[in-house]
Amino acid sequence: MARRRNRGGLSDEDRALWAHVARSVTPMAENQRRRIESPPPAPQPPAAAAPASPAPRPVPPGFGVGRGAAAAPVHVARVRSPHEHLAEQPLRMDARAHRSLTRGKLRPDARLDLHGMTLAVAKTQLTAFILRSQAAGHRLVLVITGKGERGGGDQSPLPFRAGALRHEVPHWLAMPPLSQAVLQVVPAHVRHGGGGACYVWLRRARS
Numbered sequence: 001m002a003r004r005r006n007r008g009g010l011s012d013e014d015r016a017l018w019a020h021v022a023r024s025v026t027p028m029a030e031n032q033r034r035r036i037e038s039p040p041p042a043p044q045p046p047a048a049a050a051p052a053s054p055a056p057r058p059v060p061p062g063f064g065v066g067r068g069a070a071a072a073p074v075h076v077a078r079v080r081s082p083h084e085h086l087a088e089q090p091l092r093m094d095a096r097a098h099r100s101l102t103r104g105k106l107r108p109d110a111r112l113d114l115h116g117m118t119l120a121v122a123k124t125q126l127t128a129f130i131l132r133s134q135a136a137g138h139r140l141v142l143v144i145t146g147k148g149e150r151g152g153g154d155q156s157p158l159p160f161r162a163g164a165l166r167h168e169v170p171h172w173l174a175m176p177p178l179s180q181a182v183l184q185v186v187p188a189h190v191r192h193g194g195g196g197a198c199y200v201w202l203r204r205a206r207s
Helices: 012-023 030-037 082-087 095-102 119-135 164-173
Strands: 110-113 140-144 182-187 197-202
Touching: 082 182, 095 182, 095 197, 110 119, 119 140, 119 164, 119 197, 164 182, 164 197
Parallel strands: 110 140
Antiparallel strands: 140 197, 182 197
């Protein structure tokens, strides 16, 4: 006998069997149903590890951000004054007279003021003065050069720099023909001009 089928394509026996199976099935929980409907995303490959940053190098002393190397200390040699050079000269005159001279206790026999002279004129005047003083029997004369703190320079009408006489006079006194007449050149005491003058101790004139 052939099975009867309804319009949906199932027979009465199939429908009865399906109803029996459906009654034995436990409904699925909501969270389980969602898990099936929305499958988890596929696992992503692990990201490559970033390379490790190199350890910072130690900063040498004297360096810093935004500044260069510390400048090395500059040592500038101090220029000695003409009077310091004179004070270092070996003692050739009498020690007792030299001690009295440096204390300003001796009075010069004559003096020459070279202020305002050019180098050429000053050298001529100095040579004549020293030789004339020795011939006159003088032992101590005073030569005034000035300190060179005023005058001279680019604006001076005189053709020498400020303080030139103060530097040149000791050289002239140590050179012929004046070196034959000069025994010692000593910085002048403050009462006789200080740094702007010098004592000249002369040799005795030959008879």
